[in-house]
Amino acid sequence: MPSPTPSRLFTPGNLVLSGMIAFAAGYRLLVHFAAGALPWNFTPVEAIALFGGACFASRRLAIAVPLVAMAVADAVIAFSLPASQVTGWLAIAPVIYACIALTAFAGFALRGRVRVLNTLFAAAASATGFYLVTNFFVWLDGGIYPHTPGGLAACYVAALPFYQYGTLPGTVFWSALLFGGFALLGRRWTVLRLSAAR
Numbered sequence: 001m002p003s004p005t006p007s008r009l010f011t012p013g014n015l016v017l018s019g020m021i022a023f024a025a026g027y028r029l030l031v032h033f034a035a036g037a038l039p040w041n042f043t044p045v046e047a048i049a050l051f052g053g054a055c056f057a058s059r060r061l062a063i064a065v066p067l068v069a070m071a072v073a074d075a076v077i078a079f080s081l082p083a084s085q086v087t088g089w090l091a092i093a094p095v096i097y098a099c100i101a102l103t104a105f106a107g108f109a110l111r112g113r114v115r116v117l118n119t120l121f122a123a124a125a126s127a128t129g130f131y132l133v134t135n136f137f138v139w140l141d142g143g144i145y146p147h148t149p150g151g152l153a154a155c156y157v158a159a160l161p162f163y164q165y166g167t168l169p170g171t172v173f174w175s176a177l178l179f180g181g182f183a184l185l186g187r188r189w190t191v192l193r194l195s196a197a198r
Contacts, residue, residue, distance in 0.1 A: 017065055018047050024069035025076075032077050041166030045070055046103050046126055047174030047176040053107015055182065060103045065078055067097055095137045099130045114179060124168065130164040133154075 028043045045066050052062030074093070078086050103126040110122055135155050138144070150186035 018059065020052075021069045021072065024048055024066065025072040026090065027075040028069070028110075029076055032073075033080070033090075039166045039170070041162045042170035042173075043188050044170070044178070045100060045181035046130060046167070046171045047123065049100050049103035050107040050110070050119075050122055050126055050171070050175055051178040051182070054110035054119075054179075055095055055107075059108065062107060063101050066100050066104065069102060082148055091141055092134065092137055095134055099162055102126075102129070107187035119175060120172065123172045127163070127168040127171040130171075131159065131167055136161045 024044050026044065031040065031043055033037045048069065049062070049066040051108070052065050053059070056062040056065075074089075078089075081089070106122050106126050110118060136152070138177070139152045139155040145155045
């Protein structure tokens with residue numbers, strides 16, 4: 001099979017996808033290594049999953065792009081953590097990745113129905129679902145909180161700032177930027193809109 005030619009590799013669509021992966025991974029690394037300078041969890045990963053689900057013609061790419069961005073950033077972060085923290089992270093990582101993939105499925109529901117209110121609701125619902133599901137598994141498997149209703153409540157309360165100041169506003173902000181920016185760019189450069197969706 002012949003290898004792809006440079007002209008096929010460097011299409012506007014491929015550049016958009018590569019840029020999304022690089023930006024999401026880079027921003028997540030910035031949040032991690034510049035601890036305190038930026039809100040925790042205020043990353044574009046979930047917004048990219050939602051945007052991809054709504055706008056990419058390829059559903060596989062819609063799921064793959066945010067997951068690849070996460071994997072690239074996680075691989076770098078893992079080398080900076082003690083082994084005990086890496087082990088704890090590996091226990092919850094499948095749940096995190098599954099939530100991101102499910103956000104792309106939420107984007108699928110937006111196909112052909114991308115409106116301001118619909119997108120805002122989907123972004124908020126995705127961030128809320130991520131908060132509820134991931135922290136439920138932290139409570140269930142982490143061994144930090146007692147397996148009682150009070151322990152579950154304590155887990156959600158402890159994680160609330162990450163949701164309130166990170167996941168929720170971050171997903172809404174980056175979704176507005178992606179969907180709004182894409183709409184504006186697509187009006188000016190039709191070829192970008194069509195190729196990026198492929």
